[in-house]
Amino acid sequence: MKKLYSVLSFSALMGLAASCGEIIENEVAVSEVSEQLSRENFVPGQLLIKYKTASQGSRLSQDVLALIQANVVEEISTSAMVEANARKSVPTGDLLLVESKLGTFEAIERLRAMPEIEYAEPNWIYQHFATSNDTYVSSGQLWGMTGTFGSQASVAWAANKLGSNTVYVGIIDEGYMYTHEDLAANAGVNPGEIAGNGADDDGNGLVDDVYGWDFDGNNSTLFDGTGDDHGTHVAGTIGGVGGNGIGVAGVNWNVKMLGAKFLGSRGGTTANAIKAVDYFTDLKTSQGLNIVATNNSWGGGGYSQALKDAIDRANAAGILFIAAAGNSGTNNDASASYPSNYDSPNVIAVASITSTGALSSFSQYGATTVDLGAPGSGIWSTVPVAVGKGKNATIGSGYASYNGTSMATPHVTGAAALYASLNPNASAAQIKAAILGSTTATSSLAGKTVTGGRLNVSGF
Numbered sequence: 001m002k003k004l005y006s007v008l009s010f011s012a013l014m015g016l017a018a019s020c021g022e023i024i025e026n027e028v029a030v031s032e033v034s035e036q037l038s039r040e041n042f043v044p045g046q047l048l049i050k051y052k053t054a055s056q057g058s059r060l061s062q063d064v065l066a067l068i069q070a071n072v073v074e075e076i077s078t079s080a081m082v083e084a085n086a087r088k089s090v091p092t093g094d095l096l097l098v099e100s101k102l103g104t105f106e107a108i109e110r111l112r113a114m115p116e117i118e119y120a121e122p123n124w125i126y127q128h129f130a131t132s133n134d135t136y137v138s139s140g141q142l143w144g145m146t147g148t149f150g151s152q153a154s155v156a157w158a159a160n161k162l163g164s165n166t167v168y169v170g171i172i173d174e175g176y177m178y179t180h181e182d183l184a185a186n187a188g189v190n191p192g193e194i195a196g197n198g199a200d201d202d203g204n205g206l207v208d209d210v211y212g213w214d215f216d217g218n219n220s221t222l223f224d225g226t227g228d229d230h231g232t233h234v235a236g237t238i239g240g241v242g243g244n245g246i247g248v249a250g251v252n253w254n255v256k257m258l259g260a261k262f263l264g265s266r267g268g269t270t271a272n273a274i275k276a277v278d279y280f281t282d283l284k285t286s287q288g289l290n291i292v293a294t295n296n297s298w299g300g301g302g303y304s305q306a307l308k309d310a311i312d313r314a315n316a317a318g319i320l321f322i323a324a325a326g327n328s329g330t331n332n333d334a335s336a337s338y339p340s341n342y343d344s345p346n347v348i349a350v351a352s353i354t355s356t357g358a359l360s361s362f363s364q365y366g367a368t369t370v371d372l373g374a375p376g377s378g379i380w381s382t383v384p385v386a387v388g389k390g391k392n393a394t395i396g397s398g399y400a401s402y403n404g405t406s407m408a409t410p411h412v413t414g415a416a417a418l419y420a421s422l423n424p425n426a427s428a429a430q431i432k433a434a435i436l437g438s439t440t441a442t443s444s445l446a447g448k449t450v451t452g453g454r455l456n457v458s459g460f
């Protein structure tokens, strides 16, 4: 129910955005529609503020806070922001998350007149792009890997192109079950962090972030149970362990996956999405971890300059940002969907196709804003399942079939990791060009995607 609900609320938001024209750069339009927006689309009363200069001093901050009757919720200064500020070469950071008694949009309206404010925007809430698991049937068929209209990963496997455990991928989603029987061998760990010693060994501000970090709960337990099914499903498509005689196989039989959980039971916020994106940027720039891409099977809300800045920091670090086009069946050229619509060079936007090559009925598309299609209907992958009931219940390893651009996206993220394993010196731009340049022309995607084609890794 949650998933269907999230899709409906996302459609409603996009519909409102379309009816009011430009929601992206016209805050008046946003303000006009704000009364109609359901409360779950942004955190009520909260807004993210960025000053034009990194440090403005507390006096000015107090004036601004008084003007909008606000309290500071959090000063956000990620390691990636600090580094960006020092280098002045990529989008700088230092965001203030505040809560205003005036409400989000009234506060933004008042801040528009203040010259020292670069931007102020809602703390949007994102939802993942899976649909229900109604199609859960015991087919056992991984058509996304082996089928005519699949990714052709099985052709790569046959040529002994199986990925590499020196390639890392970041999963920005719910948590994922890194102990799953078909994922554990490909679970990545933060090499700079010593597990369970209560210390922040790598100095990134997060204590014991071994398998990643839970930005929703602000704790080190990345995986929190059966509610983290969506993130676990995504992981299995990228890197389900192949050739082990059980379960599924990901595009990569070998890869290392790290998690940044920011989607909780009620979705995820812009503030936490930014921290998740910056988390991987910092792991790469500070520790040299070979992170080639993040998987982003989520969306909703409106344009966020602060989130785009974080995506641009990832771009500067050479990390692709692979994003789901959305599940409302609409045209993203006409009504923008974020984060897939951000025009940052590292973004790859992914539509969903069926096992017969049709555009999935739910899939959003866009001749200039969605790059390619990939398998997203009837996709089998890994999930956590409850074993037993009540006090004696435990979490076990299971498998399920899901639909969504959420499921198409990790096929492309897997492709990025596979290409990187075969071309260790390829830049993010080169990996993106290889993925887009090797698509197979597909009639259902012609005029509806940039490439007019579907994912095909057979020539990697």
Ligand SMILES: [Ca+2]
Binding pocket: 193, 199, 200, 201, 202, 203, 204, 205, 206, 207, 208, 209
């Ligand atoms: Ca740490």
Ligand SMILES: [Ca+2]
Binding pocket: 193, 194, 195, 196, 197, 198, 199, 200, 201, 207, 208, 209
């Ligand atoms: Ca530690």
Ligand SMILES: [Ca+2]
Binding pocket: 214, 217, 219, 220, 221, 222, 223, 224
């Ligand atoms: Ca947790």
Ligand SMILES: [Ca+2]
Binding pocket: 182, 240, 241, 242, 243, 244, 245, 246, 247, 248, 249
């Ligand atoms: Ca397997």
